[in-house]
Amino acid sequence: MEKFIVLVLLFVFCTGFVSLNPARAIPVSPDKYFFELSTNESKSFSLNLLGKENLTGNQSVFIYVLGMKKTGEENDRQFYIPDPKQENDIANWIELNTNSLDLKKGDVKTVTWSIKNRGLANCGTNLAAIVVSESPRSDLIPGNTVALKNEIISQIHVQIKSNNNGECVDLKYNTRLIEFSLDSKTNSFDQPQVPFITRVQNEGNLIQRSPKGFIDIFQGGRKIETIEFNPGSLDIYPNTVRRFENIWVDKNYPYRGNYFDQLVYEIRSPRFGYYEARLGITKNSNPEILSTVSFWIIPWRIITLFGIILISTLLVFLIVRYSNYRKKKGRI
Amino acid sequence: MQSQFSNKTKRLILGILALIAIVSIVLSFNQQTSKAAGITNINISLTNESISAAGVGVTIEFTPNTPITNGSVINIDYDTAFTGGASLTDGDISVTGTNITSSTESSIIAGSFESVLTTSGTVTSTVTVTIDNAPGLTNPSSAGNYQWSISVNIGGTSVNYDNGAGLAYVGDANDVNVTGIIGSTLDLQMYVQDSSTPLVLPYTCNLGALNVGAVSSCSYDIGFSTNSSGGATVKVAADGQLRNGLNNIAACTGTNCNGDGTTGVTAGSAEYGFVISNTGTGCSTTPVAPYGTADQAVPLSSTDFFSNNTLCDGAASGSINKRIEVTHKASINAATVVGTYNQLVTYTIFAN
Numbered sequence: 001m002e003k004f005i006v007l008v009l010l011f012v013f014c015t016g017f018v019s020l021n022p023a024r025a026i027p028v029s030p031d032k033y034f035f036e037l038s039t040n041e042s043k044s045f046s047l048n049l050l051g052k053e054n055l056t057g058n059q060s061v062f063i064y065v066l067g068m069k070k071t072g073e074e075n076d077r078q079f080y081i082p083d084p085k086q087e088n089d090i091a092n093w094i095e096l097n098t099n100s101l102d103l104k105k106g107d108v109k110t111v112t113w114s115i116k117n118r119g120l121a122n123c124g125t126n127l128a129a130i131v132v133s134e135s136p137r138s139d140l141i142p143g144n145t146v147a148l149k150n151e152i153i154s155q156i157h158v159q160i161k162s163n164n165n166g167e168c169v170d171l172k173y174n175t176r177l178i179e180f181s182l183d184s185k186t187n188s189f190d191q192p193q194v195p196f197i198t199r200v201q202n203e204g205n206l207i208q209r210s211p212k213g214f215i216d217i218f219q220g221g222r223k224i225e226t227i228e229f230n231p232g233s234l235d236i237y238p239n240t241v242r243r244f245e246n247i248w249v250d251k252n253y254p255y256r257g258n259y260f261d262q263l264v265y266e267i268r269s270p271r272f273g274y275y276e277a278r279l280g281i282t283k284n285s286n287p288e289i290l291s292t293v294s295f296w297i298i299p300w301r302i303i304t305l306f307g308i309i310l311i312s313t314l315l316v317f318l319i320v321r322y323s324n325y326r327k328k329k330g331r332i
Numbered sequence: 333m334q335s336q337f338s339n340k341t342k343r344l345i346l347g348i349l350a351l352i353a354i355v356s357i358v359l360s361f362n363q364q365t366s367k368a369a370g371i372t373n374i375n376i377s378l379t380n381e382s383i384s385a386a387g388v389g390v391t392i393e394f395t396p397n398t399p400i401t402n403g404s405v406i407n408i409d410y411d412t413a414f415t416g417g418a419s420l421t422d423g424d425i426s427v428t429g430t431n432i433t434s435s436t437e438s439s440i441i442a443g444s445f446e447s448v449l450t451t452s453g454t455v456t457s458t459v460t461v462t463i464d465n466a467p468g469l470t471n472p473s474s475a476g477n478y479q480w481s482i483s484v485n486i487g488g489t490s491v492n493y494d495n496g497a498g499l500a501y502v503g504d505a506n507d508v509n510v511t512g513i514i515g516s517t518l519d520l521q522m523y524v525q526d527s528s529t530p531l532v533l534p535y536t537c538n539l540g541a542l543n544v545g546a547v548s549s550c551s552y553d554i555g556f557s558t559n560s561s562g563g564a565t566v567k568v569a570a571d572g573q574l575r576n577g578l579n580n581i582a583a584c585t586g587t588n589c590n591g592d593g594t595t596g597v598t599a600g601s602a603e604y605g606f607v608i609s610n611t612g613t614g615c616s617t618t619p620v621a622p623y624g625t626a627d628q629a630v631p632l633s634s635t636d637f638f639s640n641n642t643l644c645d646g647a648a649s650g651s652i653n654k655r656i657e658v659t660h661k662a663s664i665n666a667a668t669v670v671g672t673y674n675q676l677v678t679y680t681i682f683a684n
Contacts, residue, residue, distance in 0.1 A: 026519070027518065027647070028517060028518050029516060030517070031516045031517065031558070031682070031683040032516065050517070075562075075563075075636075075639055075684040076565065078634070079567075079682075131680075135533065135534065135535070142672060142674070143536075143538060143672050143674065144538065144540060144541070144542060144662070144672055144673050145536045145538050145674050146536065146539065146574070146660050146674065146676075147534060147535065147536055147674060147675070147676045147677070148536065148552070148676075148677055148679070149676060149677070149678040149679070150520045150521070150522060150535075150678070150679050150681070151520075151678060151679065152518050152519065152520050152680075152681055153518070153680060153683075212501060213499075213501060214475065214476050214477045214501075216476065216477065223476075226474070226476045231561065232562030232563060232641050233561055234684060280501075282376075282498075282499045282500070282501040283501040287373070288498065288499065290499070
């Protein structure tokens with residue numbers, strides 16, 4: 001009986017313990033910082049950690065700094081543990097006022113962090129990251145288990161205005177179009193679903209924030225559609241190429257419909273012929289970028305239908321002609 | 333008679349072949365790119381880029397190709413989607429630049445005006461044409477790039493013309509060049525598979541007791557939230573193999589864990605891998621190939637796992653269908669060393 005009571009108490013204790021420690025992710029704000037820094041200048045910032053409404057009990061949170069690099073032409077970044085000997089890595093300039101804290105429901109707790117320009121970084125935009133995680137551990141969990149850990153990154157972009165060599169006189173954005181083309185092996189399409197690729201290089205040493213513009217679709221000199229370029233407000237990092245994808249679609253086209261749905265729509269709303277897409281990146285781009293790519297829309301369903309009608313008519317005509325010819329020949 | 337009929341048929345066939353040839357030639361045109369030419373360094377900027385904004389000032393900057401001399405006439409044509417142009421007067425428009433003394437505006441109508449320049453010498457550097465914002469123009473009612481054309485009649489002699497065009501950007505209501513903190517949030521939460529219950533620390537995925545006759549698996553959901561319009565990316569990295577001391581269960585090999593000739597983790601093969609078993613809906617989440625295709629080795633260095641390109645609130649407890657489901661699978665063979673095997677997998681999220 002005593003054993004049973006002990007077991008029951010143990011069960012209650014364990015379940016109580018679990019309910020006191022339900023993990024909830026910690027929203028982090030902001031997800032990015034952008035600021036300038038001169039030699040020996042210090043700045044302080046706040047990183048807010050938010051206790052969600054469904055958080056019960058205290059949640060321990062751990063905060064640490066990583067180095068960051070931009071890689072690839074898409075969204076990728078590389079995060080790494082900074083080498084303390086690399087004093088030109090701005091990740092080594094960052095100091096946190098705490099490395100861990102406890103959070104409860106409704107809390108908005110602030111981590112204050114500061115950075116001082118030690119004068120050794122290159123001119124232009126330099127990168128680092130602050131990481132928030134619920135788990136500092138790197139130890140393994142017993143049993144045949146996969147232990148899981150989450151990390152939420154707040155990215156830091158620092159524009160170094162001066163260093164030990166003096167004022168940075170060569171700070172610049174310099175965007176250059178590498179490619180504006182169709183994301184397709186052919187330049188003809190059977191329906192208005194035309195994908196575009198734009199690759200823009202930033203040859204400057206400053207991050208080019210949110211270049212904007214439009215892709216205008218023209219047919220016969222008439223503008224028929226405008227697509228926003230870079231609706232996600234993505235940035236182009238220094239000395240990198242960024243790839244952007246856009247697609248022109250007819251929102252009413254029955255892309256998921258059957259052959260006849262599409263045929264009926266194409267007959268009702270015919271799109272046929274030579275089109276031009278004109279790209280203009282006219283905001284947050286130095287210099288402005290202009291380019292044009294052309295393509296065809298050939299609705300094969302309509303062409304097939306009319307082809308069948310034409311060939312059928314031709315065949316009937318030939319058969320009648322041949323039949324008449326045979327009759328005439330028979331009379332002769 | 334027979335010969336005539338035959339010729340007609342031949343002509344018909346030849347006609348069809350010619351038509352096919354013409355269509356083929358037309359279709360074989362390669363993609364062409366071109367760039368604007370003419371006057372260089374044209375820049376059109378608006379004091380307000382919002383749709384339908386009234387009282388908008390315009391600054392047109394350009395560098396002449398041919399040195400501008402006294403009496404030159406600058407003709408500006410712009411899209412009549414900008415309204416209010418007919419109400420402008422000489423006093424609302426000015427032209428400035430090195431050696432430009434004054435300008436007189438005339439022929440002011442909707443979409444066009446002329447400026448006659450008085451200069452003290454040739455003008456070779458940046459010329460700035462300014463339309464004041466009072467009364468200014470009213471922006472077009474739809475977003476887009478709107479063309480502004482510049483023609484310079486050098487000396488007003490109608491002999492030499494420089495031409496060019498630039499685009500004005502209309503359509504961004506938020507035109508603040510942000511240099512401070514952006515108030516955005518980012519969140520990553522792991523949940524019990526198909527459930528509103530978050531995983532409990534320490535987060536685990538338990539493969540259970542492995543045996544040679546079956547594939548053991550465990551699954552969990554990853555929810556993420558971002559209010560960044562560019563979306564977010566999640567990377568994944570393992571601290572090592574699924575291991576017991578020095579003994580590993582071999583990570584998947586081959587394109588789709590088909591190193592043993594069978595796609596995916598297979599019973600009796602001693603293989604370990606993971607896969608995005610469900611991408612969810614509503615957050616436009618895309619697995620990075622090949623993690624959404626079939627079982628793969630868990631990467632030992634931080635590698636892109638999935639991303640999206642829009643807003644998402646998948647970390648909220650009720651957003652079950654917006655989450656990514658990940659499944660780990662392991663199998664053993666008769667030679668797998670007895671013991672408990674484990675691994676640490678870290679997911680890292682950042683805004684795009």
